[in-house]
């Protein structure tokens with residue numbers, strides 16, 4: 164059991180990659196608190212987890228990570244109910260794609276607000292607890308497009324590149340308190356987000372992946388578990404690409 168008795172907050176954990184990360188943590192003995200705006204989906208996910216792993220080990224809090232007030236209150240609640248917060252996974256993210264001339268200013272701001280500012284807000288309030296405990300682990304879910312860019316995703320790529328800067332800075336600020344901060348940069352993963360892609364785009368992408376397949380949510384969850392566990396004790400400030408070689 165790699166995360167026995169550890170408590171993790173996973174943003175956007177109601178579905179997709181975040182949900183799979185929660186399952187990985189639970190199966191390694193941890194407890195999870197999901198921060199998500201998806202009301203019914205979040206409740207159902209937490210119910211599913213409680214049935215599999217026991218009622219005390221999973222909770223869903225309806226939290227909009229762009230609201231500092233909501234996040235502060237939810238972090239206090241999690242710390243009160245579970246007694247500790249060992250891990251934060253900043254996973255919640257959205258896309259609002261368009262080429263720059265067509266991209267609305269509101270769509271730029273919304274993506275930066277959720278993907279980047281939301282991660283900053285969660286890190287800020289959770290780091291306060293971790294600094295006091297003199298231990299902790301923060302993992303940010305970036306993206307391959309935060310490293311290489313992608314036409315039609317100026318807002319999303321900038322938010323994911325910003326997360327890499329946030330990761331490296333927090334790693335430097337918090338290492339002295341035994342808090343590690345790393346990022347995972349997934350390539351193209353089979354999720355609702357990529358299911359919308361037309362077949363032509365999908366085939367074109369496959370041609371760019373040396374491993375010859377899209378990634379799975381399992382691939383990401385295993386990488387996040389590695390960074391969350393003692394197996395990666397001497398690793399901080401890194402960006403772990405999980406992309407089938409697409410970034411080579």
Ligand SMILES: NC(=O)c1ccc[n+]([C@@H]2O[C@H](COP(=O)([O-])OP(=O)(O)OC[C@H]3O[C@@H](n4cnc5c(N)ncnc54)[C@H](OP(=O)(O)O)[C@@H]3O)[C@@H](O)[C@H]2O)c1
Pocket residue numbers: 174175176177178179180181198199200201202226227228229254255256257277281304305306307348349350351352353354355356357
């Ligand atoms: N899928 C990929 O191929 C891929 C590749 C690289 C990186 N990533 C990154 O991996 C992460 C997860 O992706 P995914 O495909 O699993 O996404 P997803 O299925 O869309 O799940 C994201 C979750 O975050 C929630 N959320 C959105 N805004 C929020 C807010 N303001 N506060 C709290 N929760 C919020 C969503 O709720 P609603 O459903 O109600 O909006 C949803 O439940 C994202 O950061 C994404 O950028 C994904």
